[in-house]
Amino acid sequence: MDSALIPKGVRRCSIGQFALFVGVVGVVLLWGVFAMLLCWIKGLNQTNMNDYYGFALWIWADLAVIALGGGAFFTGFLRYIIGKDELKNIINYAVLIGFICYSSALLILAIDIGQPLRGWFIFWHANVHSMLTEVAFCLSCYFGVLTIEYLPLILENRQLDKVPFFHNLSHNLHEVMAVFAATGAFLSFFHQGSLGGVAGVLFGRPFAYREGIFIWPWTFFLFTWSAAACGPCFTIMITRLTEKITRKTLVKQNVVELLAKISGWMLLTYTIAKIIDTWYWAAVSAPAGGFWLMDFYSNNPLYGPWILITEVLICGALPACILITKSGRKNPFTLMIAAVLAVIGVSLNRWVMVLQVMAVPVMSFDKWVMYSPSWQEVATTILPVAYGVILIAISHRYLPIFPQERELNPIEN
Amino acid sequence: MFPFIFEWMWDMSHVVFMGGLWYALTIIGLGMTYCILKAAVDTAQGKGSHHHE
Amino acid sequence: MKKEHSKAKKYGMVIDLDKCTGCGACMVACMAENNVPFKKDESNKLDSITWLRVFKLTNGKSFPDADTCYLPRPCMHCEGEHGHAPCVSVCPATATDYSHETGIVSQIYTRCFGCRYCMAACPYHARYFNWWDPVWPEGMEKLLNPNVSVRMRGVVEKCSFCFHRYQAAKEKAYYEGRQELEEDEYQTACTQACPAGAITFGDLNNPKHAVYELKKDKNAFRLLERLGTNPKVYYISTRKWVRQAGDNYLEGYETEGKVKKHR
Structure with missing residues (x-):
């Protein structure tokens, strides 16, 4: 029925099966949309946030998807600036995943603010000293860049490509893509960093506060670094997941291995930097504010030392060691384990830098406060996942996302 | 965001921050303009019309 | 003389904790004065608005x-370093500002778009979010203070040191041809309501104001001084455990030199 839209030389499931899949995920999407409307119409009293938890699940989701979407900028940087040509076989998917992550982040932010209709104030009345201003500007601009990077992919749809103007536009965009990729890398460096700065500059919160260079706390650099390290792991993870669902090999092993190797070295150096940061913070910064390290990890039902061990060792050092060894990368199972651990690690780091910051009491007579999200918060956080699945399904069906697909899955006529 | 908004100050912070922003926006804007204009010229010259999948 | 007139003011408070009985009159006065909204059920203190909140501290002994x-906690109107208050520097839309003229940290409700970053930045929990639109009991709209704007859902609010009273006093002084305010011309609602006289308010820079000397009391301290927030609310207590509760101290760790003094 829709065969005219499907790229030539590839096999896709039947339209019925496809519609069923999209329909089921669509129900989840609608649930999220309903919750989103509730939040917009009735206000943020629909959430379990409170005056102790001004930042909660959404801000974590925001930080996490942006870190995971970091695969787009870093893969683009490696492909266009460093010249790792093999990565052209995975860059499309990295861009698509990045596009989903960033559009989700913007949507979540639009739900999260108390007065959504005033959202433009952050640009118009910008306070250039606020990390959040930097986030807003770079995030929006980089989303523009991702849209530009995704555009030629859409234009390569079999029917759209027949329109000469679209064909030429797509061709021209490819020609100058390095310029956009470089701009994207520049913007990403700053917004990934400033997201780290959001927590790091809070000198009233000794758990979050870090020293640094000029206006940038160390978390600025740690966030950029970890996004560059773990973003590609997310790209690999989703690629492998897509291959499982479509029951096809879509990207050659050597391409994935190259990305995994670079990611591994980034993750290893990041983990070392993170350990140094944690040590300096525990030994110098926190005591200067009147806190021992264990003050942050005791007297509460959730936040214990297990967090540091999980984040830094199990989800940092371990996957890094797997990814930098040849046998670790070659084995699909250990490669997948490493990618998943890295994704969990970076997500846990973002959770800690948002939620635990709010939970730790600062005044000596204050108490730990725990938080669990309302269903509206959960639904609106799952909404982008459903949206992402649908966009990937549609893009995979109708656009030539994987350049190696035809070669790896020949159709015998 | 613009020098005519009253929060704007001609200080280093504003010049560096907004300079970076407008630099990025200019590159993105000029890049897109170039691509669209060139695509229009190419199309007018008949390029791409004989393209087959 | 003229030079003294142009000197920047630094309004602040000194609260004598040994005098505070925890009666809550300051909280009530604050809510009435500033049109602070309330809910039918105020039992959940995590989402109710109290610009001035009285904390109960115990020494943990039997x-x-x-x-x-009892420790009344208004907004500390932190000065940080040169006005770099924790909340002011983080607000992305310039909706909160440190006035170098008065030392008051303002909140512009119509500018705030509710990102709540300032709340995350404030270690005193002095900032509150309007989770609901204000609903006043039948007829109470007429009793609201006309000098203070009510706030809408979705914005952050906090203690303003009754800034509208400063504006009114300045207007009156200007009308009478004066530049300077007398100490009693500008006082906050909580100061005036305290039956024990525990709260003293005035210009910390002005030797004629009572707070000028009080803040130098040997038993005076501020909350979380070590973080460098440089608050303008001082507390006095002759009880050592109370003074120690004002900050976090580590046994065996040399901290004296690290405490930032901004007096």
Whole structure:
């Protein structure tokens, strides 16, 4: 029925099966949309946030998807600036995943603010000293860049490509893509960093506060670094997941291995930097504010030392060691384990830098406060996942996302 | 965001921050303009019309 | 003389905790003065708005050594370093500002778009979010203070040191051809409501104001001084455990030199 839209030389499931899949995920999407409307119409009293938890699940989701979407900028940087040509076989998917992550982040932010209709104030009345201003500007601009990077992919749809103007536009965009990729890398460096700065500059919160260079706390650099390290792991993870669902090999092993190797070295150096940061913070910064390290990890039902061990060792050092060894990368199972651990690690780091910051009491007579999200918060956080699945399904069906697909899955006529 | 908004100050912070922003926006804007204009010229010259999948 | 007139003011408070009985009159006065909204059920303190909140502190000992202290906590109007208050520097839309003229940290409700970053930045929990639109009991709209704007859902609010009273006093002084305010011309609602006289308010820079000397009391301290927030609310207590509760101290760690003094 829709065969005219499907790229030539590839096999896709039947339209019925496809519609069923999209329909089921669509129900989840609608649930999220309903919750989103509730939040917009009735206000943020629909959430379990409170005056102790001004930042909660959404801000974590925001930080996490942006870190995971970091695969787009870093893969683009490696492909266009460093010249790792093999990565052209995975860059499309990295861009698509990045596009989903960033559009989700913007949507979540639009739900999260108390007065959504005033959202433009952050640009118009910008306070250039606020990390959040930097986030807003770079995030929006980089989303523009991702849209530009995704555009030629859409234009390569079999029917759209027949329109000469679209064909030429797509061709021209490819020609100058390095310029956009470089701009994207520049913007990403700053917004990934400033997201780290959001927590790091809070000198009233000794758990979050870090020293640094000029206006940038160390978390600025740690966030950029970890996004560059773990973003590609997310790209690999989703690629492998897509291959499982479509029951096809879509990207050659050597391409994935190259990305995994670079990611591994980034993750290893990041983990070392993170350990140094944690040590300096525990030994110098926190005591200067009147806190021992264990003050942050005791007297509460959730936040214990297990967090540091999980984040830094199990989800940092371990996957890094797997990814930098040849046998670790070659084995699909250990490669997948490493990618998943890295994704969990970076997500846990973002959770800690948002939620635990709010939970730790600062005044000596204050108490730990725990938080669990309302269903509206959960639904609106799952909404982008459903949206992402649908966009990937549609893009995979109708656009030539994987350049190696035809070669790896020949159709015998 | 613009020098005519009253929060704007001609200080280093504003010049560096907004300079970076407008630099990025200019590159993105000029890049897109170039691509669209060139695509229009190419199309007018008949390029791409004989393209087959 | 003229030079003294142009000197920047630094309005602040000194609260004598040994005098505070925890009666809550300051909280009530604050809510009435500033049109602070309330809910039918105020039992959940995590989402109710109290610009001035009285904390109850105990020394953790049992009878007969048990001791209690009530600590009123308004906004600290932190100066940080050169006005770099924790909340002011982070607001992305310039909706909160540190006035170098008065030392007051303002909140512009119509500018705030509710990102709540300032709340995350404030270690005193002095900032509150309007989770609901204000609903006043039948007829109460007419009793609201006309000098203070009510706030809408979705914005952050906090203690303003009754800034509208400063504006009114300045207007009156200007009308009478004066530049300077007398100490009693500008006082906050909580100061005036305190039956024990525990709260003293005035210009910390002005030797004629009572707070000028009080803040130098040997038993004076500020909350979380070590973080460098440089607050303008001082507390006085002759009880050591109360003074120690004002900050976090580590046994065996040399901290004296690290405490930032901004007096």
